[in-house]
Amino acid sequence: MNSYSPKITSPGSIWTRTATVATALACAALLPLGNAQAQSGKIKIGLMLPYTGTYAALGNAVTNGFKLYVEESGGKLGGRDIEYFVVDDESDPAKATENTNKLVKRDQVDVLVGTVHSGVAMGMAKVARENNTLFVVPNAGADELTGPLCAPNIFRTSFSNWQSAYAMGPVVYEKRARKVVTLTWKYAAGKQMTDAFAEAFEKAGGKVVKEMTLPFPNVEFQPFLTEIAALKPDAVFVFFAGGGAAKFVKDYGAAGLRASIPLYAPGFLTDGTLEAMGDAGQGLLTTLHYADGLTNAKDQAFRAGYAKAYKAAPDVYAVQGYDAAQLLATGLSAVKGDVSKRAELVKAMEAARIDSPRGAFTLSKAHNPVQDIYLRKAEGKENKVVSVVSKALADPARGCKM
DSSP: OHHHHOSSOOOOOOOOOOOOHHHHHHHHHHHHOOOOOOSOOOOEEEEEEOSSSSTHHHHHHHHHHHHHHHTTTTTTTTTEEEEEEEEETTGGGGHHHHHHIIIHHHOOOOOEEOSHHHHHHHHHHHHHHHTTTEESSOOOOOOGGTTTTTTTTTTSSOOOOOHHHHHHHHHHHHHTTTTEEEEEEESHHHHHHHHHHOOOOOOOTTTEEEEEEEEOOHHHHHOHHHHHHOOOOOOEEEEHHHHHHHHHHHHHHHHHHHHTEEEEHHHTTTTTTHHHHHHGGGTTTEHHHOOTTOOOOOHHHHHHHHHHHHHOOOEEEEHHHHHHHHHHHHHHHTTTTTTTHHHHHHHHHHHHHEOTTOEEEEEEESEEEEEEEEEEEEETTEEEEEEEEEEEEOOOOTTOOO
């Protein structure tokens, strides 16, 4: 995998069952922030992302994308300078509350931005709700964030786990697969991805004959590959990302399974990992809300700017970080940088139409992107767009009471 080096200016799965958002809390989220800085001061942005471990490259890419938009905006959002406070979340849900409190209570940030790991994001959301902190999620797809945990102060600029995996269900069925095995890490993102795929695939007429899981971030795949070979399904659907994704694809190829059992996945399997996969990754089909080879002007400008700033090609994680800054800028511009005007800020963010490199998107009532999902094919170091398989796909936001 490529490694990204964020320009940091200040150092710093687990299923969670959470009660439905209380009406009083939802209303409180519209009140002014207690820790807001004077309008003439800097806006404090708390970046809580993985900078070490399996998801380090993902966290760095999100950070780079966010900072790129800020730099393109003259280093300001809503007319105010930005001050960054950074914490490495280590992709560890057990440390989520402690790490989030470093930013919210110690550093008193105006806005919390994070993270990659769904389990960590759930912990961040809990702290953000308790402290009425504006929270923008640039990656973690936990369905709960725009489901039971939805709140006026929580926004997401990436995807729900349901969206990218659900879109692959009809694709696999159309490829004449009828019996499929799924495999993922045993945590929130993996479970929700495979469940969403199964929902769409079985709705189309297929059958998931075996659901396999292994602990995160375990990468000892051989026992599962042996069982897959014995089961002889028509196809395999997986969710892995980062270093684990690269190893799985290489192991799958080395086991000789690619020739007889096609492999499908959401695009996180191949985004940022194709170089590490080598020949084993070539030809893989994935579904995601971003792809290489899009023709919109925004994407072309974004890719050029990112390459110039970081000497690397951007991926979906960089796009999501970039759009997190774009969404925040929309709200801050509407209130001229006055973060104490929470109701007006939130209203502007809710109504935003983001001119994203992925293609323009809006937000659902649950604050999740309503966006196109692409079918992509891995060729060389790119995930090239094949077609739009789901137009303006909205997450069902099950359990959201907002």
